[in-house]
Amino acid sequence: MRHLFSLRWFGLITSSSNALYTDLSGYYDLMCADINYESQSHCIRRLHQLFGNQGKRHLDLACGTGPHIRHFIDTGFMSNGLDLNQPMLDQAKLRCPEAEFSLQNMCNFVVDQPYDLITCFLYSIHYSGSIENLTACIRSAHAALKEGGVFCFNTVEKGLINNNSFVRHSVEQDGSHFVFQSGWFYEGEGDKQALKLSIEKTTNKVTEEWHDNHPMVAITFDELKGLLEPYFEVTVFEHDYEKLELWNTQSGNAIFVCVKR
Structure with a gap:
């Protein structure tokens, strides 16, 4: 199954002390750079x-x-x-x-x-x-x-979601290398699923990671x-x-x- 980043309203939980993505409006186009x-x-x-x-x-x-x-x-x-x-x-x-x-x-x-x-x-x-x-x-x-x-x-x-299927894309901006990954996750019953998201940012060989599960119907x-x-x-x-x-x-x-x- 194909997946596509859907990042309209999304506040990431970050493993870093710097909440870089508190306001995603400046990064939205970067995350969706591979969309036609x-x-x-x-x-x-x-x-x-x-x-x-x-x-x-x-x-x-x-x-x-x-x-x-x-x-x-x-x-x-x-x-x-x-x-x-x-x-x-x-x-x-x-x-x-x-x-x-x-x-x-x-x-x-x-x-x-x-x-x-x-x-x-x-x-x-x-x-x-x-x-x-x-x-x-x-x-x-x-x-x-x-x-x-x-x-x-x-x-x-x-009913056709493959929980092990993900898509990835990467992009360079302002001296940093970004990697974005997304995939659907469904437990098999009920009306709740998640869009699992991860972002890596590498600058000067230092990598930060952000992860989030977006609740979806x-x-x-x-x-x-x-x-x-x-x-x-x-x-x-x-x-x-x-x-x-x-x-x-x-x-x-x-x-x-x-x-x-």
């Missing part, structure tokens, strides 16, 4: 063209520092963002001065005007933390969409469809931003495309 934001944004625009109402008003939930929003704006969308972390939103505003950003929880957000497309990238939908909160997020997205609007996000199937795709279908027509695609293929029922990652009923 352009490809992801292009894929979701294609899905919106196929399933949506052709409108251009777009809201990105858990937007972080706004890289997806930048790509949507550059292709003609009127995009805004929402996040729980104000320093992240401050960085997003610098990247996307045309956009409006709102400090809100995606599980109970409200909007002034409805949107044509709502996105939630990088598995951030799992930050809802519980089935109850996830259901509230779905209701909020439904209420915030125009008729024929699309809610689109990627997600992981709890765990759900099967069938359970998720059951939550969505009272509000949306649901189509599930393979987690491949380069080509559009319906989910094969075997892979543990998927893109959910949900059209407002």
Whole structure:
């Protein structure tokens, strides 16, 4: 199973006395340096063209520092963002001065005007933390969409998680070498899973390490469809931003495309 860093709202527990990552807004882009934001944004625009109402008003939930929003704006969308972390939103505003950003929880957000497309990238939908909160997020997205609007996000199937599978990437910045690692962990029952994260920073041959387990909601795709279908027509695609293929029922990652009923 493929994994991807999802570091929207994350306060690391550090083994060092220096809490370097107390405010992650300055490190977020570094952690996500290997993500192809352009490809992801292009894929979701294609899905919106196929399933949506052709409108251009777009809201990105858990937007972080706004890289997806930048790509949507550059292709003609009127995009805004929402996040729980104000320093992240401050960085997003610098990247996307045309956009409006709102400090809100995606599980109970409200909007002034409805949107044509709502996105939630990088598995951030799992930050809802519980089935109850996830259901509230779905209701909020439904209420915030125009008729024929699309809610689109990627997600992981709890029953197909491999606890021994991790991804790593490294990057150099300001004379330091960083190594990032992430992987899902599910105990095998219940609606709780974790995103296990680790960061190494080496400067002048001295290495510091930070570790964290992010609590996330765990759900099967069938359970998720059951939550969505009272509000949306649901189509599930393979987690491949380069080509559009319906989910094969075997892979543990998927893109959910949900059209407002």
